[in-house]
Amino acid sequence: MEKIRAYELSKIFGFPSKNIVNVLHEYGVSTKNHMSALSEYELDVIFEYYTQKNQAKDFSIFDKKKEEPKEAAENVSDNEDFTPVPEIEVGRKLRTVDTRVNNVDLDRIDDEKIEELIPENVKQGDKKQKINQKKKQQQRQQHSTKQKRKPENVIKKVEKKEKKVEPLNVLVPNEITVGELASRMKKSPAEIIKKLMLLGIMATVNETLDFDTASLMVEEFGGIVEKEIILTDEEILFDDFEDTAEQLKPRSPVVVVMGHVDHGKTSLLDAIRDTNVTEGEFGGITQHIGAHRVRVGEKKITFLDTPGHEAFTAMRARGALVTDIAILVVAADDGIMPQTIEAINHAKAAEVSIIVAINKIDKDGANPDKVKQELMEHGLVPEEWGGDTICVEVSAKKRQNIKELLEMVLLVAEMKELKANPDRKAKGTVIESQLDKGRGSVATVLVQNGTLHVGDYVVAGTASGRVRAMNNDKGKSVKKAGPSIPVEILGLSEVPEGGDEFYVVEDERKARSVVENRKFQEKKEKQKSATAISLDNLFEQIEAGKMKDLNIVVKADVQGSVEAVKQSLERISNDEVRVNVIHGAVGAINESDVMLASASNAIIVGFNVRPTNGASDAAEDAGVDLRMYRVIYDAIEDIEKAMKGMLEPTFREEVTGHVEIRTTFKVSGVGTIGGAYVLDGKIRRDSLVRVVRDGIVIHEGELNSLKRFKDDVKEVNAGYECGLSVSNYNDIKDGDIIEAYIMAQVEPE
Numbered sequence: 001m002e003k004i005r006a007y008e009l010s011k012i013f014g015f016p017s018k019n020i021v022n023v024l025h026e027y028g029v030s031t032k033n034h035m036s037a038l039s040e041y042e043l044d045v046i047f048e049y050y051t052q053k054n055q056a057k058d059f060s061i062f063d064k065k066k067e068e069p070k071e072a073a074e075n076v077s078d079n080e081d082f083t084p085v086p087e088i089e090v091g092r093k094l095r096t097v098d099t100r101v102n103n104v105d106l107d108r109i110d111d112e113k114i115e116e117l118i119p120e121n122v123k124q125g126d127k128k129q130k131i132n133q134k135k136k137q138q139q140r141q142q143h144s145t146k147q148k149r150k151p152e153n154v155i156k157k158v159e160k161k162e163k164k165v166e167p168l169n170v171l172v173p174n175e176i177t178v179g180e181l182a183s184r185m186k187k188s189p190a191e192i193i194k195k196l197m198l199l200g201i202m203a204t205v206n207e208t209l210d211f212d213t214a215s216l217m218v219e220e221f222g223g224i225v226e227k228e229i230i231l232t233d234e235e236i237l238f239d240d241f242e243d244t245a246e247q248l249k250p251r252s253p254v255v256v257v258m259g260h261v262d263h264g265k266t267s268l269l270d271a272i273r274d275t276n277v278t279e280g281e282f283g284g285i286t287q288h289i290g291a292h293r294v295r296v297g298e299k300k301i302t303f304l305d306t307p308g309h310e311a312f313t314a315m316r317a318r319g320a321l322v323t324d325i326a327i328l329v330v331a332a333d334d335g336i337m338p339q340t341i342e343a344i345n346h347a348k349a350a351e352v353s354i355i356v357a358i359n360k361i362d363k364d365g366a367n368p369d370k371v372k373q374e375l376m377e378h379g380l381v382p383e384e385w386g387g388d389t390i391c392v393e394v395s396a397k398k399r400q401n402i403k404e405l406l407e408m409v410l411l412v413a414e415m416k417e418l419k420a421n422p423d424r425k426a427k428g429t430v431i432e433s434q435l436d437k438g439r440g441s442v443a444t445v446l447v448q449n450g451t452l453h454v455g456d457y458v459v460a461g462t463a464s465g466r467v468r469a470m471n472n473d474k475g476k477s478v479k480k481a482g483p484s485i486p487v488e489i490l491g492l493s494e495v496p497e498g499g500d501e502f503y504v505v506e507d508e509r510k511a512r513s514v515v516e517n518r519k520f521q522e523k524k525e526k527q528k529s530a531t532a533i534s535l536d537n538l539f540e541q542i543e544a545g546k547m548k549d550l551n552i553v554v555k556a557d558v559q560g561s562v563e564a565v566k567q568s569l570e571r572i573s574n575d576e577v578r579v580n581v582i583h584g585a586v587g588a589i590n591e592s593d594v595m596l597a598s599a600s601n602a603i604i605v606g607f608n609v610r611p612t613n614g615a616s617d618a619a620e621d622a623g624v625d626l627r628m629y630r631v632i633y634d635a636i637e638d639i640e641k642a643m644k645g646m647l648e649p650t651f652r653e654e655v656t657g658h659v660e661i662r663t664t665f666k667v668s669g670v671g672t673i674g675g676a677y678v679l680d681g682k683i684r685r686d687s688l689v690r691v692v693r694d695g696i697v698i699h700e701g702e703l704n705s706l707k708r709f710k711d712d713v714k715e716v717n718a719g720y721e722c723g724l725s726v727s728n729y730n731d732i733k734d735g736d737i738i739e740a741y742i743m744a745q746v747e748p749e
């Protein structure tokens with residue numbers, strides 16, 4: 001057991017430690033001072049003492065602010081907030097503790113301890129009684145051992161016992177304060193606090209306990225735990241029951257197309273649509289509603305129309321998990337490119353199955369084997385090479401192998417055993433939405449479970465309303481839509497956001513109040529700064545048990561650094577936190593990186609690279625922590641320190657502005673002078689500077705000179721031209737960006 005010292009206990013109670021020492025002195029323990037570790041017995045004495053003193057009152061003993069009249073204080077309770085104890089003899093007082101109130105647990109202070117405490121003169125009289133009691137007890141025990149041999153007696157005894165100590169059923173919610181738990185357990189908070197202390201948990205009456213700790217307390221006192229489930233209005237309204245195996249029916253897969261720019265995502269989607277039309281599907285041309293369905297034999301596949309991983313991750317960032325399968329398009333003449341890698345990592349982070357479409361095989365330079373080789377390097381091993389990644393060689397342009405690709409999609413879908421229950425109220429995700437002049441709020445929703453009907457009352461984000469009309473992807477008006485079916489719905493009060501979850505609800509009035517409440521909460525959330533993960537709050541989040549994985553996005557100037565950083569970072573995982581590099585690539589930090597980090601609660605670590613302007617803004621909006629380093633060792637050290645709660649951010653750089661070099665000229669004896677233009681913010685003569693070329697930092701240092709026309713100046717603001725030179729660096733070129741920054745002291749929080 002962890003020992004608690006007198007002063008620690010006094011802190012929990014909120015009064016001077018001398019009070020504790022005084023109480024102990026009063027009860028015959030005289031060797032104690034405020035640093036003394038307290039034995040279990042001494043804790044018993046103190047807790048009983050204060051439990052007794054507060055029996056008649058409420059639990060305000062723990063309310064430090066509550067003031068009692070001063071004159072009520074006596075020597076023991078000097079400066080205490082408590083009702084004073086009547087002045088009676090020590091021996092009697094202890095006996096008072098033992099017997100006065102019926103909820104004091106007599107077993108907890110054993111006879112010997114009481115004996116030790118009772119003064120000799122009092123003991124004399126009591127001793128006989130005690131000995132008699134002991135004898136009687138022994139006799140009773142012997143008697144019962146004899147009886148025990150008969151099984152019927154055993155049963156009787158058990159029954160008797162059960163009748164005697166009725167265990168108390170205690171409702172325990174996910175979180176409960178010590179005070180509330182005590183009242184539910186019909187105990188005093190002091191008793192609970194003491195028990196917690198014996199388990200090494202220091203808690204005050206207002207401290208919140210989690211379900212496990214609270215349950216343990218109930219069990220320790222012989223009670224029975226009943227889990228209390230508190231349903232929110234939304235939970236009651238949305239009726240989120242689990243479907244049984246019999247209710248679940250197969251549903252079609254939902255697919256997204258991703259890949260590098262110009263590798264043929266749009267062409268492939270067009271080709272897929274065409275296959276469908278030429279097969280004579282009724283309804284003709286697909287309307288643009290944000291998603292469409294194609295028929296392959298007896299089955300159907302739902303495609304999301306917006307290609308690219310940005311849209312996909314933006315949706316995931318909002319908590320929406322809509323896709324089952326990602327088709328990764330890789331041009332056979334170009335191979336794996338940066339956005340292909342991004343797409344792979346985005347799909348992996350979302351745990352979506354990947355099928356590779358090796359496109360443009362009709363082209364002369366097409367080399368599908370090279371693509372497969374490169375895929376292997378990124379953890380996707382083609383099936384024909386012994387892995388489990390299906391690769392289909394296609395030509396979107398020539399419409400080659402499109403059907404085979406679709407069949408593979410169905411195959412993967414079949415393996416995933418995608419199911420939903422069509423016989424319940426619909427639930428799904430908003431794919432797209434807009435305000436139409438004539439039709440009002442128009443939203444494309446993907447039904448993910450249940451069936452949506454015209455006339456249903458729907459809540460989507462902060463919008464709600466009755467579905468007035470529904471159109472499918474062929475522009476046809478429909479009355480209902482089941483799982484995996486995208487439909488355009490009219491009738492919502494407002495325009496919901498893409499990625500919003502929608503539910504059909506029964507109680508319209510309640511639904512409106514839920515929506516109102518959501519709007520209010522949303523406002524509050526916006527006011528509250530986002531609690532995204534950062535190195536500064538990492539330790540707190542680990543401590544609070546909120547962090548099990550530390551996700552990191554790594555961007556660096558060269559591939560070698562990406563790999564080195566990845567390996568070194570993953571090696572610093574410890575028992576509490578696993579460090580995962582979810583994406584690593586070469587180049588400036590872009591908005592897509594920030595989106596991935598935001599969706600995966602990751603931090604971004606950059607080596608010799610800078611964020612693009614859009615990325616900096618996006619990171620600030622989303623509360624994503626961007627950390628830039630020049631040396632790998634510094635990054636490892638920072639993250640290690642942050643994991644141990646030892647990071648001391650004393651200085652932090654603050655970018656003051658960006659300057660573009662527009663022309664350069666060499667001056668003998670001085671070096672290269674840049675004719676420049678301040679793009680944003682300002683640059684100061686004493687600024688620290690970084691020379692950035694194509695998003696990569698190529699030099700870091702100080703300014704050598706800063707001039708307007710011929711004059712030296714202290715600073716130049718945005719919109720003005722200037723001349724500058726960088727100390728010890730003469731290689732500045734047209735188009736370079738000079739990032740000016742200062743090191744600002746960070747106030748400790």
Ligand SMILES: Nc1nc2c(ncn2[C@@H]2O[C@H](COP(=O)(O)OP(=O)(O)OP(=O)(O)O)[C@@H](O)[C@H]2O)c(=O)[nH]1
Nearest residue numbers: 260261262263264265266267359360363395396397
């Ligand atoms: N030869 C050949 N060209 C193709 C094929 N698929 C697409 N292309 C061409 O590649 C170019 C890019 O195709 P898109 O479908 O626009 O590519 P994307 O990936 O959607 O491009 P973004 O939307 O800009 O990211 C176009 O000129 C297409 O005609 C193919 O199978 N063979």
